[in-house]
Amino acid sequence: MRAVHDGLLHRPAIDRRSPAARCRGGRRGRVAHGATGKGNDQIRFEMTLAALRPDIMVISPWREWDLSSRSDLLAYARQHGIELDLRSGDRPYSIDSNLLHTSYEGEALEDPEQPAPEGLLFRVRDLADTQDEPETVEIHFQSGDPVGVNGKSLSASAVLETLDQIGRRHGIGRLDIVENRIFGMKTRNIYEAPSGSLLWHAHRAVESLVLDPEVAQLKEELMPKYSALVYRGLWFAPERLMLQTAIDFSQQNVTGDAILRLHRGAVQVIGRRSPHSRYDTAFATFEAEDVFDQRDSSGWLRVNTVRFRAGLTNGTATP
Numbered sequence: 001m002r003a004v005h006d007g008l009l010h011r012p013a014i015d016r017r018s019p020a021a022r023c024r025g026g027r028r029g030r031v032a033h034g035a036t037g038k039g040n041d042q043i044r045f046e047m048t049l050a051a052l053r054p055d056i057m058v059i060s061p062w063r064e065w066d067l068s069s070r071s072d073l074l075a076y077a078r079q080h081g082i083e084l085d086l087r088s089g090d091r092p093y094s095i096d097s098n099l100l101h102t103s104y105e106g107e108a109l110e111d112p113e114q115p116a117p118e119g120l121l122f123r124v125r126d127l128a129d130t131q132d133e134p135e136t137v138e139i140h141f142q143s144g145d146p147v148g149v150n151g152k153s154l155s156a157s158a159v160l161e162t163l164d165q166i167g168r169r170h171g172i173g174r175l176d177i178v179e180n181r182i183f184g185m186k187t188r189n190i191y192e193a194p195s196g197s198l199l200w201h202a203h204r205a206v207e208s209l210v211l212d213p214e215v216a217q218l219k220e221e222l223m224p225k226y227s228a229l230v231y232r233g234l235w236f237a238p239e240r241l242m243l244q245t246a247i248d249f250s251q252q253n254v255t256g257d258a259i260l261r262l263h264r265g266a267v268q269v270i271g272r273r274s275p276h277s278r279y280d281t282a283f284a285t286f287e288a289e290d291v292f293d294q295r296d297s298s299g300w301l302r303v304n305t306v307r308f309r310a311g312l313t314n315g316t317a318t319p
Contacts, residue, residue: 032059040182040231047233070106093120099160101173101193112178112188123168123192127265130171134263136270137166139202141258144251146199160195167194171265182232198267202258205272209279210253219250 031049035041042060049056067073077084086092094106102123108114139159140148146159154162167173173194179187207216222243229240256274260267282291 029053029055030057030059032061035060035062037063038181038183038185040233043182044233048236051234051236097123099157100196101191103192104190105187109188109190116176116190121174121190121192123164124174124194125168125171127171130264131169134261135166135170136259136261137163137198138257138259139163139198140256141203141206142255144203144248144254146203159199163195163198165194167198167262170262172262172267173197174265198260198262201260201267201269203254205258205260205269206254206256206274209256209272209274209277211250212278215250219247222246 033042033045035045037060042063046058046060049058061067062073067076074084076082084092092107093104093109096103104116104120108117138150139146140151140153146156148154149159149162149166173192173196175191175193177189177191179189181187211219226240226243226247229235229237229243234240253274253276255276256272258269259271261270262268280291
């Protein structure tokens with residue numbers, strides 16, 4: 001699908017599986033979350049829950065209790081005997097990890113000028129620690145979905161796990177960005193998504209062979225809007241579902257393989273193939289051919305340059 005945005009996809013999945021969201025028989029669901037009162041996650045959680053169960057009761061301690069800072073939260077945890085993962089320090093960073101990615105924010109990362117502290121980032125190797133030799137990986141797609149790696153059919157989760165390990169050892173998928181939150185403030189985040197980075201390049205390579213040129217252009221225009229909807233927690237909103245129908249239509253023939261070369265943080269597409277490829281050597285060649293009369297281009301150019309000539313006779317033409 002190739003949506004690119006400084007946001008996350010897993011909040012809707014968490015909400016969808018929430019027992020509160022699946023209450024039936026007239027029972028009113030209740031759910032609590034630990035998202036802060038100025039971040040994005042509260043919006044993703046609650047917009048999703050509202051779409052699934054408009055009558056659900058949401059409890060948000062950060063907004064409703066006397067918790068105004070991370071220090072307050074740590075003090076509350078100590079007071080009530082709640083165990084915390086303090087491997088990143090007495091004041092832990094905000095680290096969120098799942099099958100697709102790991103994100104880091106808070107503490108020293110709040111200064112956008114300073115690099116991440118040594119030893120904080122753990123999912124992707126530093127470039128100095130990557131292997132010396134480049135590696136080639138082949139990723140297989142069926143109707144837009146990744147279905148295998150290096151000739152082996154895999155489940156979706158196994159594809160992510162396999163590519164995660166491959167990308168990790170080559171330093172692929174680390175992104176240090178200043179993010180624009182939904183409420184308008186800027187924050188510094190670091191994301192590590194080796195499998196997602198490899199899939200992005202591979203999927204784009206197969207699409208380049210099979211999509212009609214106008215469909216490809218329209219899809220490029222739609223994806224920023226799609227990404228923004230997901231970022232704002234509107235996964236189950238009708239406008240996202242409407243766009244999904246168009247995206248699904250575009251993926252019907254995105255079946256094939258992409259070949260990538262990986263080395264020290266770089267991803268290079270070196271080959272692609274598809275049984276539905278629209279690439280035709282007879283049209284693409286610079287050698288002699290008889291499928292395209294190059295004189296036909298003259299008429300197209302005359303028609304499409306009319307607007308540049310239209311005002312010349314009366315001197316009103318403008319750049």
